Amino acid sequence: xxxxxxxxxxxxxxxxxxxxxxxxxxxxxxxxxxxxxxxxxxxxxxxxxxxxxxxxxxxxxxxxxxxxxxxxxxxxxxxxxxxxxxxxxxxx
Numbered sequence: 098x099x100x101x102x103x104x105x106x107x108x109x110x111x112x113x114x115x116x117x118x119x120x121x122x123x124x125x126x127x128x129x130x131x132x133x134x135x136x137x138x139x140x141x142x143x144x145x146x147x148x149x150x151x152x153x154x155x156x157x158x159x160x161x162x163x164x165x166x167x168x169x170x171x172x173x174x175x176x177x178x179x180x181x182x183x184x185x186x187x188x189x
Contacts, residue, residue, distance in 0.1 A: 104179075109172050113165050120161040125154040 127147040132140040 104172065104175060106172065106176065109168075113169055116161065116165050120158055120165070123154065123158055123161075125151045127151055 127150055129144075129147070131143055131147070
């Protein structure tokens, strides 16, 4: 029984590029300051929530970018390991 993992680098690169471009285009078009001089508690709370959402989106983008980088590195490491194993087997 042969267990084989086939890695199609072109498809992986394409998918990672799509993730990266989608991440970079992610925007939080939330209003920055609703009711500027309004002192209603609900307006203040809404502005706080919008700011928290914006921070959350920024953190999410950072996580996606880091994930894309780590995935790309893992694929490169697997390809290098495959080449190393292949050359080792050919030597024998």
